[in-house]
Amino acid sequence: MRDLREILPRLQAFRSKFEHLLAAARKNAAQARVSPAGRATRLRELTGFGVNPGNLRMFVYAPKELPPKAPLVIALHGCTQNAAEYDHGTGWSSLADSLGFAVVYPQQQPANNPKNCFSWFLPNDIARGHGEARSIREMVEHAIATFAADRRKVFVTGLSAGGAMASVMLATYPEVFAGGAIIAGLPYGCAGNVQQAFEAMFTERGHAAQALGNRVRAASRHRGPWPKISVWHGANDPIVRPSNGEDIIRQWTDVHGISESPSHHEFIENHTRRVWSDANGKPLIEAFSISGMMHGVPLATTTGERCGSAGAFFLDVGISSTHHIARFFRLHESLVEMPRAAAPVSTTIQIP
Numbered sequence: 001m002r003d004l005r006e007i008l009p010r011l012q013a014f015r016s017k018f019e020h021l022l023a024a025a026r027k028n029a030a031q032a033r034v035s036p037a038g039r040a041t042r043l044r045e046l047t048g049f050g051v052n053p054g055n056l057r058m059f060v061y062a063p064k065e066l067p068p069k070a071p072l073v074i075a076l077h078g079c080t081q082n083a084a085e086y087d088h089g090t091g092w093s094s095l096a097d098s099l100g101f102a103v104v105y106p107q108q109q110p111a112n113n114p115k116n117c118f119s120w121f122l123p124n125d126i127a128r129g130h131g132e133a134r135s136i137r138e139m140v141e142h143a144i145a146t147f148a149a150d151r152r153k154v155f156v157t158g159l160s161a162g163g164a165m166a167s168v169m170l171a172t173y174p175e176v177f178a179g180g181a182i183i184a185g186l187p188y189g190c191a192g193n194v195q196q197a198f199e200a201m202f203t204e205r206g207h208a209a210q211a212l213g214n215r216v217r218a219a220s221r222h223r224g225p226w227p228k229i230s231v232w233h234g235a236n237d238p239i240v241r242p243s244n245g246e247d248i249i250r251q252w253t254d255v256h257g258i259s260e261s262p263s264h265h266e267f268i269e270n271h272t273r274r275v276w277s278d279a280n281g282k283p284l285i286e287a288f289s290i291s292g293m294m295h296g297v298p299l300a301t302t303t304g305e306r307c308g309s310a311g312a313f314f315l316d317v318g319i320s321s322t323h324h325i326a327r328f329f330r331l332h333e334s335l336v337e338m339p340r341a342a343a344p345v346s347t348t349i350q351i352p
Helices: 004-031 083-090 092-099 131-147 161-172 194-202 209-217 243-256 321-328
Strands: 044-046 057-061 072-076 102-107 154-159 179-183 228-234 264-268 271-277 283-290 297-299 314-316
Touching (some): 072 083, 072 092, 083 102, 083 297, 154 161, 161 179, 228 297, 228 321, 243 271, 283 321
Parallel strands (some): 072 154, 179 228, 297 314
Antiparallel strands (some): 264 271, 271 283
């Protein structure tokens, strides 16, 4: 075991760097007079959604005329954010009005983490049936019942700590989600404590695909088919290094049993998009590297696909991640394929 005299100063240095980067991003947004915080929220809170071992709050949005069997999107905020701010910044509720789906926004509480980060690095919160992962799973089931949503069309997305928590949900409950989108996040199982979390965020180092894939396979008894994955990362991200995005790709190419080499490569609005497809040409993974972007959600607020509002960690770079993710999830269509073999669904759901 490493000497505490070595570990503690390193941990404090990581923590100071993290807090400095967070503060700098918010200061820059304030100087630019763009901030989604403080706006009136469209969300409402639901309580009594089930067992809540992670001590999270549940906020939701659904259009007034939501069609039956509509899709359901779980949207996870980043550190220093809350549900309302994340909705305003990303524009998911506005897109829900246009396309007809419901959105759930789990919200962290300061009692769990003083920076309001989801606990994507704590073993008791990232295991199936436990902690924050279990709380979010309960929210999914409650939302399906509340909105008569289609359990074959459930998706998860998130930014930073929320992106890492999206990785957790995709690994621990892969049979629940048809797909996921991880923005400036990290692969599942890359950290088991605070120091390892900071090391994973700030260190440029890759990991072997099989080792990464094994972490997902060990998280549940599920053996496929698996959710499809969309990965977004700023090329200049100083808070969560871009190598984490590459590790997410390696993790899921290994889980899907496909080549690490992309099937397709293109440029969209001067940003790189890679696609990994199965033998039949069906896209299973896509990855966007956003040229020149720091840490945040990629937005387009002035183009035809404008969605969301620029602010701290919501960056107008001329491409709408919300729109592109919705297309990858096929929310623009009437049918979304479920990522698992068809099976009868009991009227009584037992959540593991």
